[in-house]
Amino acid sequence: LPVFAxxxxxxxWxxxxxxxxxxxxxxxKPGTKSVHNLWLEIAxxxxxxxxxxxxxxxxEVVIVRIIRSDGKVLIESHQELSNGSIRDRCRPLSEKMKPGESVEDAIFRALREELGGSLVDGNVRIMPxxxxxxxxxxxxxxxxxxxACYLLHSVDAEVEGLPDEDFCTEEGEEYGGFMDGSSLANSAVSCKKHYWRWVHSDSL
Known part of the structure; x- marks a missing residue:
């Protein structure tokens, strides 16, 4: 595979x-990412x-369909990006996996990063x-x-303590390994806010 310095x-290339x-x-173009983003993903x-x-x-991506007791599913309706643009999503919570990461570890990291640790720690049940x-x-x-070729790992989960209404969460630093003030990370487009809503599963 090609390597890029x-x-x-x-x-x-x-x-x-x-x-x-x-x-x-x-x-x-609104909703797109830059070459810097792609380079960081590869790095x-x-x-x-x-x-x-x-x-x-x-x-490789994990997808977590969070289902509550009334059968509604949590989807990310859109994201607010660091350059001010809005990126439509309309899909369940998803996150790229990291090298050597198990599916289960990636699921819990995705929940913490996207929904906030205080919301999800100890309140998650993966459906058998x-x-x-x-x-x-x-x-x-x-x-x-x-x-793109996506290797998708999907699970259903219950997460206690989430708001009943639409809500938004703020993303931590998306490129943690590169956020040392370097221009590389600063040139990348990052997600600042996630907007969530509950929908009927048959509308997905």
């Missing part, structure tokens, strides 16, 4: 393999790129026999023009 080296016009929209081991034309981005693994191939919404 800097975001610029990644950008230089992408250009002959993709349309430069398309790459130019990354981090500029942190969350994403790999296949050396093809166009390259294929492979990501709800685990499903599947592979999806589609274009990435974050990086237009870049095909």
């Amino acid at each position: 800097t975001p610029q080296s990644l950008s230089d 992408l250009k002959p393999r993709m349309s430069a016009d398309v790459i130019g929209t990354w981090g500029v 942190e081991g969350e994403t790999s790129l296949a050396d093809s034309t166009p390259p294929v981005r492979t990501v 026999d709800s685990y499903v693994r599947k592979v999806e191939e589609r274009l990435s919404a974050s990086y237009p023009g870049l095909p």
Whole structure:
């Protein structure tokens, strides 16, 4: 797999393999992420790129369908990004896995990071026999023009203590390993707020 020392080296590698016009929209078009984001994902081991034309981005993701007693499911309706744009989501809580991380560890990290530790610690029950693994191939919404292969690990869960109404949570530092004041992390588009709502499961 290709290794990139800097975001610029990644950008230089992408250009002959993709349309430069398309790459130019990354981090500029509302709801998209930048080359810096992709470089950070690769550097942190969350994403790999296949050396093809166009390259294929492979990501392993956990999805947690939080279901409450009346059968409604919690979805993330949208995100507020650091550049002020809004990114529509309309999907259950999900998070990219880190290298060497078990599915269970990734689930609990995702719940803590996205919903806040005080909300979820000790209040989570993973539904027995709800685990499903599947592979999806589609274009990435974050990086237009870049095909993606998603390895999805999905579970259903009950989480006590969540608000009954729509609510929002604030994201911690998304690129923790790189937040030393460096321009690399500061150039990346990060999620500042998550907006959550309860929906009927048949509307998903």
